[in-house]
Amino acid sequence: MIYFSEIDVPHRVLEKRAVRVWLEKVVGGKDKVLGEISIVVCSDEYLLGVNKEHLNHDYYTDIITFDYSEGDVISGDLLISYDRVKDNARKEGVKVQAELKRVMVHGVLHLCGYKDKSKKDAAIMRSQEDEALNMFHVEHSK
DSSP states (O other): OEEEEESSSSOOOSSHHHHHHHHHHHHHHTTOEEEEEEEEEEOHHHHHHHHHHHHOOOSOOSEEEEEOOBTTEEEEEEEEEHHHHHHHHHHHTOOHHHHHHHHHHHHHHHHTTOOOSSHHHHHHHHHHHHHHHHHHHHHTOO
16 A cells, blocks of 8 residues: 655645556556555655664755565655755756656655666666656556
C-alpha cells in the first residue's frame, strides 16, 4: 500500500488514487511486490534536518529514500522537499505536480534497486523515470 502525508507544508499530492495505481504498476513492472511505501512531503528545512541527522549530509536535496525492502517486497519511506520540487520545476520549465511525480518515481526506483551515483547509473535512472512518467501520461491523458 502507498500512503501520502505532509509534515510542515500546506501541500498535497494531487490525483492520489491515480498516482498510487501508477506507482504500483511501476513496482510490478520491475518484477517486485509492493509492500508499504510512505510518501511524505515536507519543507527544505525539515528534510535538511533529516539529511544532517541520519546521513551526516549538510545540504538540501529533493528526496531522501529510506529503504526497508526485503527480497522482492518493496517498502520504504520517501521524504520529499516540496521547496526543492517547486524550484526544480521552475528551472526545468515543468508543472510542480509533474516534477513531484518524477521525484516520487525516482524514490520508488531506488527501492526497486536502481542507483544514481555514477554517470552511467544516473543516465539509466533518468531513462527509467522518463519511461515511468510516459506510462502515467498515456494512462491518464484520456
